[in-house]
Amino acid sequence: MWNCDWEYQHQDVLKNCYERKMAGRPYGKSDPVRKIICEGCGCVFYTRIWSKKYCYYKKCGNTGYKKQLIQRRLAQPPRTQVCKVCxxxxxxxxxxxxYCSNACRQRAYRQSVTDKTSGHDDHL
Ligand SMILES: [Zn+2]
Ligand SMILES: [Zn+2]
Incomplete structure (x- = not known):
């Protein structure tokens, strides 16, 4: 069984496999062991799972996902607007x-009403 839990608990075995592979020594042909940098905590992790990105999904899988979300959110800064009143x-x-607040909206509304009224008065 090559699952995440096993790999997490047997990093020394996988590291050994990887080092043998790198040294060109027999390490077992069925072991496509890779060395990855965890996207969650940045640690070195040895794995045979081709799609693996995190050292241990229970520890870093969620963190990495959250980090991606935060980065995506940071890429789009919140839009800002300048209040027409203040x-x-x-x-x-x-x-x-x-307008920045209800107070400003009301002020703007009253302003426009006053303008209309005064304009009307001037016309007369
Ligand atoms: Zn990690
Ligand atoms: Zn305002």
Whole structure:
């Protein structure tokens, strides 16, 4: 049985296989042992599993996955918007948000109402 648990518990055996292979000594033809750097913790790990990326999935599998998610999130920084009323920079919750807060939105609304009213008065 070549599973993750076995490999994790028998790193010395796999390391031995790998070193024999590298030295050109017989190590068993059915052992395609590889040396990988764990994507989770960065440690050296010896494995026969071709798809392996982490030293031990229970330890680093999830961490590595989370790290990838964080990196992906960092690649897209949150969009910021400048409030039309107070000029503060804020992160809009909605893509069409124009104001940093309800207070500013109300201020802008009142402003527009006043403008319309005064414009009307001027016209008269
Ligand atoms: Zn690891
Ligand atoms: Zn504002």
């Amino acid at each position: 000029g503060n920079t804020f992160t809009p919750k909605r893509s069409d948000a124009l």
